[in-house]
Amino acid sequence: MRSGKTTLVKHIIRSLNKKVIVAYVDCSLYQTTYSILKEILPRSEFVLYRSNYELIKELLKYAREKRFAVCFDNFEKLKEKDLIARLMSLNLCIILISDNEENLSLLSESIRSNIPSIIRLQAYTIEQSFDILKDRDDISTLKFNDSTTWYNYLFRDEKDQT
Known part of the structure; x- marks a missing residue:
């Protein structure tokens, strides 16, 4: 079950x-230090073969000019977790999101x-999940016949989904 972690953080990001x-940064998509630094600093996209060191220097310069934070969603998929420590040492605000608190053990002490x-x-209840789906525009486009309810459609067995 989902709990709305990413949605909550994205809402806070928009307000901040x-x-x-x-x-x-979704670490499911960006897993290496280099790819994450390039994602954080999009203007450096077009400069080829910059080292991690140069990108961190650029990030530090950028962070001195503005208040800056980095959110790592699915941080457990990050291949080089020492990047978190490096960014913390730059006094950046770091937000880590994970589905399982036990993933914190993947980080150094x-x-x-x-x-x-x-x-x-806490994970959403079934009722909360329905309320969320009712609020989403895309659910209203689903066509149901009289014998199909939202519950049956969404929670049917895998074998029925083909």
């Missing part, structure tokens, strides 16, 4: 964008000891 620049707080969200 006037005061703080927040780079959102020095990183874990610098995490000031952990927010735990």
